[in-house]
Amino acid sequence: MSDRLEQVDELSALMEEFGLSEASLTSDGFTIRFSRRARSAQMAPVAGESFVEDSFVPLAAVAIAPAAPTGTPVTSPMNGIFYRSANPATPAYVKEGDVIEAGDVIGLVEAMKVFNEVPSPIAGTVLRIIPQTGEIVHPGDVILYVA
Secondary structure, eight states, rough: HHHHHHHHHHHHHHHHHHTEEEEEEEEEEEEEEEEEEETTTTTOTTEEEEEOOOOOEEEEEEEOOOOOOOSSSESSSSSEEEESSSTTSOSSSTTTTTOTTTTOOEEEEEEEEEEEEEEHHHHHHHEEOOOOOEEOOOTTTTEEEEE
């Protein structure tokens, strides 16, 4: 939460520094928008409330939830670096839309200079592949979803 507050403070400072009238920040599925509101002659402070010229007013702080994944997740069995193919010159073991069988290799996980094949425990159609080549995976991290 403190990271988000720091980001909001930085956005506010940038608006002030560059004289921006509007700005927004999207991070980790969270969006916040700011708009500068000038004090109008018709606006009168309510008892106990004060207005500051060109104060920042948060228009919306909306948490955008990512779409819920569908299908059955296939997870990493170990810590290591995930690879979608045996080497950069060869095609990926699986692509989204491919039909796979139980036991088919879906990728490699390198741990301690050893490349371990990751077999699919189920058959189906690959809906979505999560990690890119070179990303670190941990036991239980979703590698792909199968329908």
